[in-house]
Amino acid sequence: MNEILEGVIKAFQLIFSGDPRVFEVTLRALLISGIATVIAIFIGVPIAMFIALKNFPGKVLAKGFFNTFIGVPTVGLGLILFIIFSRAGPLGFFGLLYTPTAIILGEAILIIPIVVSLTTTAIEAVDPDIMNQAKTLGASESQASITVLQEALSGIFLAGIASFNRAIAELGVAQMVGGNIEHWTDVLTTTIALETQKGNFALSIALAIILITIVFAITITVNIFQRRRK
Amino acid sequence: MTVIAELKGVTKTFDAITALDDIDLRIHKGEILALLGPNGSGKTTLLRILALIQKPTKGEIYLNNVKVTDKNIEQKRLETTLVFQRTLLLSTTVYNNIAYGLKIRKTPKTKIDKEIAKVLKLVRLEGFEKRQAKKLSGGEQQRVALARALILNTELLLLDEPTANLDPKNASVIEEIIATINREFKTTIVMATHNMFQAKNLPDRIALITDGKISEVGTPTKIFGSLSKTLASFAAVENTFAGTADITENGTTLVDIGNSVQIEATVQSNGKVAVFISPEDIIVSRRRFESSARNAFKGRIVEISDLGSVVRLRIDVGKIFTVQITKRSFNEMGLNLDTEVFLAFKASSVQII
Amino acid sequence: MVAVGTTIVIVVIAGTFVYLQYFAKRRLVVSTTTSLYDTDLLKAIEVAFETKYPIDVQFIPVGTGIAIEQARNGDVDLTLVHSPLQEKTFLQEGYGVNRKIIAYNFFIIVGPQNDPAQTNGLNATEAMKNILAYGRNQTNLNVKVWFSRGDNSGTHSKEQSLWKLAGFNYTEISAESWYASGGGKMGETLLKTNEKSAYTLSDIGTYLKYYEKDSLINLRSFVQETYELLNVYSAIAVNQTRHRHVNFNDAITFMKFLISEECQQLVEDFGKNDYGQSGRLFHAAVHLIPQNSTQQIAQWIKTYAFLENSECPPQYRDSRHPELYS
Numbered sequence: 001m002n003e004i005l006e007g008v009i010k011a012f013q014l015i016f017s018g019d020p021r022v023f024e025v026t027l028r029a030l031l032i033s034g035i036a037t038v039i040a041i042f043i044g045v046p047i048a049m050f051i052a053l054k055n056f057p058g059k060v061l062a063k064g065f066f067n068t069f070i071g072v073p074t075v076g077l078g079l080i081l082f083i084i085f086s087r088a089g090p091l092g093f094f095g096l097l098y099t100p101t102a103i104i105l106g107e108a109i110l111i112i113p114i115v116v117s118l119t120t121t122a123i124e125a126v127d128p129d130i131m132n133q134a135k136t137l138g139a140s141e142s143q144a145s146i147t148v149l150q151e152a153l154s155g156i157f158l159a160g161i162a163s164f165n166r167a168i169a170e171l172g173v174a175q176m177v178g179g180n181i182e183h184w185t186d187v188l189t190t191t192i193a194l195e196t197q198k199g200n201f202a203l204s205i206a207l208a209i210i211l212i213t214i215v216f217a218i219t220i221t222v223n224i225f226q227r228r229r230k
Numbered sequence: 231m232t233v234i235a236e237l238k239g240v241t242k243t244f245d246a247i248t249a250l251d252d253i254d255l256r257i258h259k260g261e262i263l264a265l266l267g268p269n270g271s272g273k274t275t276l277l278r279i280l281a282l283i284q285k286p287t288k289g290e291i292y293l294n295n296v297k298v299t300d301k302n303i304e305q306k307r308l309e310t311t312l313v314f315q316r317t318l319l320l321s322t323t324v325y326n327n328i329a330y331g332l333k334i335r336k337t338p339k340t341k342i343d344k345e346i347a348k349v350l351k352l353v354r355l356e357g358f359e360k361r362q363a364k365k366l367s368g369g370e371q372q373r374v375a376l377a378r379a380l381i382l383n384t385e386l387l388l389l390d391e392p393t394a395n396l397d398p399k400n401a402s403v404i405e406e407i408i409a410t411i412n413r414e415f416k417t418t419i420v421m422a423t424h425n426m427f428q429a430k431n432l433p434d435r436i437a438l439i440t441d442g443k444i445s446e447v448g449t450p451t452k453i454f455g456s457l458s459k460t461l462a463s464f465a466a467v468e469n470t471f472a473g474t475a476d477i478t479e480n481g482t483t484l485v486d487i488g489n490s491v492q493i494e495a496t497v498q499s500n501g502k503v504a505v506f507i508s509p510e511d512i513i514v515s516r517r518r519f520e521s522s523a524r525n526a527f528k529g530r531i532v533e534i535s536d537l538g539s540v541v542r543l544r545i546d547v548g549k550i551f552t553v554q555i556t557k558r559s560f561n562e563m564g565l566n567l568d569t570e571v572f573l574a575f576k577a578s579s580v581q582i583i
Numbered sequence: 584m585v586a587v588g589t590t591i592v593i594v595v596i597a598g599t600f601v602y603l604q605y606f607a608k609r610r611l612v613v614s615t616t617t618s619l620y621d622t623d624l625l626k627a628i629e630v631a632f633e634t635k636y637p638i639d640v641q642f643i644p645v646g647t648g649i650a651i652e653q654a655r656n657g658d659v660d661l662t663l664v665h666s667p668l669q670e671k672t673f674l675q676e677g678y679g680v681n682r683k684i685i686a687y688n689f690f691i692i693v694g695p696q697n698d699p700a701q702t703n704g705l706n707a708t709e710a711m712k713n714i715l716a717y718g719r720n721q722t723n724l725n726v727k728v729w730f731s732r733g734d735n736s737g738t739h740s741k742e743q744s745l746w747k748l749a750g751f752n753y754t755e756i757s758a759e760s761w762y763a764s765g766g767g768k769m770g771e772t773l774l775k776t777n778e779k780s781a782y783t784l785s786d787i788g789t790y791l792k793y794y795e796k797d798s799l800i801n802l803r804s805f806v807q808e809t810y811e812l813l814n815v816y817s818a819i820a821v822n823q824t825r826h827r828h829v830n831f832n833d834a835i836t837f838m839k840f841l842i843s844e845e846c847q848q849l850v851e852d853f854g855k856n857d858y859g860q861s862g863r864l865f866h867a868a869v870h871l872i873p874q875n876s877t878q879q880i881a882q883w884i885k886t887y888a889f890l891e892n893s894e895c896p897p898q899y900r901d902s903r904h905p906e907l908y909s
Contacts, residue, residue, distance in 0.1 A: 035595070038591065039588055039591050039592055039595075041588075042587050042588030042591060043588035043589070043592075046588070086656045086657075086658050087656050087657035087658050087826060087828065088655075088656040088657060088658075089656075092656075092657070094596055094599070094600055095600065095603060095828065096596065096599065097658045098612055098641070098643060098658065098659075099599055099603070100599075101595055101596060101598075101599035104595060105592070105595075105596075108592075127318055129314065129316070129318055130318055130320070132278070132283040132284075132314075133314060133318045134330070135282075135283045135307060136281045136282075136283050136307065136310075136311050136312045136379075137311060137330050137331035137334065137378065137379070137382070138307060138308045138311075138331045138334040138335055138382070139330075139334055140304050141304070143334060147320065147330075150320070150322075151320060151321055179641075179643035180643070180644070181612075181641040181642065181643055182626075182641075182642070184639075184641050194644065196770075197617070197621065197768050197769075197770045197771060198621045198623075198770065198792070199621075199770060199792055199793055199796075199797045199799055
């Protein structure tokens with residue numbers, strides 16, 4: 001019990017003394033998950049627009065596919081990506097394994113289903129006649145689609161936030177394709193796992209506090225933002 | 231007379247349903263043309279095809295003597311605009327809603343600001359620029375939607391039931407605006423309506439639509455003069471009834487419309503007539519009236535439709551009457567299906583056609 | 584939008600590729616057994632090395648099994664491991680070259696303070712026999728007496744060979760009720776063992792860190808440090824003829840540093856201050872390798888970790904670097 005208490009006290013000391021390791025790992029985690037989220041939005045939103053706005057055979061199947069992959073186990077995905085990125089794998093040539101890029105791509109793949117799913121729902125919630133309304137005011141097909149997207153913006157924003165939270169909090173992908181190399185691919189989750197294993201509970205607790213704070217702060221901000229809009 | 235738009239052999243089918251059946255129609259420059267017909271007769275489809283946001287299954291559309299094709303459709307669409315029956319505003323400010331079409335047309339901001347101030351004055355919403363559009367009342371929203379179309383200053387303006395979901399006050403504001411822009415800006419207007427009163431007073435010409443076909447086109451005088459012969463097909467038009475009229479001792483007219491329902495009107499008339507009462511002119515109450523209204527009936531609610539800010543009721547008093555009340559009074563009265571209610575309207579509100 | 588997204592992905596990948604190829608500090612990726620990493624020995628070595636060379640050494644701490652697998656795939660340039668049997672296969676397959684023994688220490692068998700299986704003063708095989716007997720005597724099927732890593736790590740592979748040496752069939756006993764296969768890393772396994780007052784096999788480094796430095800566990804060792812518990816660490820470079828892209832030259836540079844006197848002294852002294860009495864975490868091994876060393880520990884290392892009477896038989900050496908073995 002004492003050790004836990006001691007760990008927590010030391011953890012706060014680390015956070016508030018601006019410990020460089022804590023700072024570095026936090027920054028890297030934010031950066032990697034941030035870029036992953038941006039990529040996932042740029043790829044996921046057009047997919048969602050296609051699914052939501054077009055009628056095509058297999059539409060239900062496509063939706064089901066992305067819904068299912070929201071819950072993909074991160075370790076499973078990590079393993080598949082490990083095999084793909086490995087020098088012996090199909091994308092080995094790029095030498096991406098054990099680089100931050102590998103984590104970015106892995107996390108992007110992990111969260112694209114979340115972006116697609118939530119954005120599809122958001123776009124479908126927009127009145128389908130908005131498209132026609134925009135057109136009669138002079139919009140071209142693509143301008144009208146953008147208008148629909150703007151109407152769904154708060155939903156897409158939410159999708160982005162949910163994705164970012166998932167990305168920054170996941171361990172499997174970052175561990176398996178990043179390798180948790182100090183000063184290179186160590187992010188919050190992998191460092192927490194490693195430092196706990198090494199017995200450095202204070203650092204682990206400090207990083208865990210930061211991780212939880214980030215996730216909570218974002219969620220709460222979004223909630224307030226959403227309520228204001230209504 | 232210059233023709234601004236023309237439909238040739240336009241047919242539109244949705245799966246097995248034929249919404250429009252071989253329509254030929256010319257719209258003259260500068261006129262107000264009313265499409266008069268019951269709900270589901272194809273008015274909305276016709277307007278959407280004219281607005282170039284729905285493609286006909288068959289047939290051709292000409293705008294300013296140019297045939298509309300897949301190639302020029304986005305360009306031609308700029309020449310006309312449609313105000314939907316159901317108001318669909320964007321979740322942003324009034325300003326951004328109204329500026330939408332001008333921004334697409336790449337109008338400079340200073341000009342947009344000026345035009346918006348002008349159009350807001352026209353629809354009597356001065357100073358509303360920064361308000362959130364979706365937080366406005368139903369009538370105000372409808373006027374924003376109208377302003378959004380008016381600001382484009384298209385030669386051809388299409389209006390789908392512009393007053394259908396409004397209370398009488400907002401409805402008359404909009405009718406005035408329609409008349410004003412037609413008179414002052416020479417805008418050609420095609421409007422769908424199932425309001426006989428509106429059809430009789432606003433337009434230059436009326437096109438009667440039933441079951442996806444245009445049965446007759448002509449001036450209101452001509453159409454209403456011979457309405458009796460087509461009235462059978464108009465049974466579905468709200469609050470329109472055929473009956474026999476007699477002039478009473480005190481100079482009013484009593485029309486027997488069957489099922490022992492008699493309607494008193496101030497206009498004098500005799501013989502076989504049709505009468506129409508605007509839904510907005512009918513008052514609903516849960517208690518018997520003690521008022522000067524000459525027409526008072528007891529009935530039961532048989533249908534309730536929520537139209538946003540107003541609620542449309544169908545009430546069976548022997549004949550079915552359609553009534554529109556605000557949502558607030560609907561809630562206050564605690565109305566339900568099968569509730570017993572009383573209707574009343576003035577003799578002067580009864581139109582004899 | 585898809586185009587923008589795809590462009591970002593391509594830019595990020597291409598950027599990484601170009602950065603790593605042309606701009607990054609020379610990067611040496613080393614997969615390592617956790618027991619070397621978790622004690623922070625490698626961090627000390629890295630600091631010493633990087634002050635001398637413009638090379639960025641990056642360690643990936645994993646179990647020996649995975650460390651060798653990564654080396655086989657060419658995902659790392661060098662591997663630091665402690666499992667002579669697995670190392671031999673790795674060399675034979677042609678994926679590894681230039682094996683160098685760099686350090687040794689002893690595994691320890693640890694258990695609760697009261698030593699219920701009575702292992703005090705015994706050698707490893709005798710101790711394990713007693714633990715097994717104690718386990719089989721348990722009437723409650725939920726009581727666990729032995730915790731295993733069960734993860735193909737060097738420690739796990741050592742454990743299996745110890746059971747075999749004690750005369751048991753590992754497959755059979757690992758299925759018995761008193762035997763728990765944790766599948767965790769060393770630290771976790773120690774914590775679990777401590778929690779359940781059981782026995783386990785641990786590397787000395789992790790144990791001392793948990794026991795002495797951080798006081799997280801109460802487990803003690805009663806078993807003698809004998810040949811059977813010997814633990815030998817080697818470095819093996821990934822063969823460039825199998826994986827053209829590996830950073831072979833820097834791997835050799837790092838390997839030379841590992842066997843240098845400076846680094847060997849660092850290994851010998853590491854943890855002296857933190858662990859005082861209980862001895863050192865690691866011992867330098869390079870000076871014991873020459874044929875003429877007669878110390879008992881030198882004999883043990885040769886018997887335990889040599890392959891065909893050599894730390895690296897000539898066919899597994901890269902001819903360009905004979906100085907490694909002179």
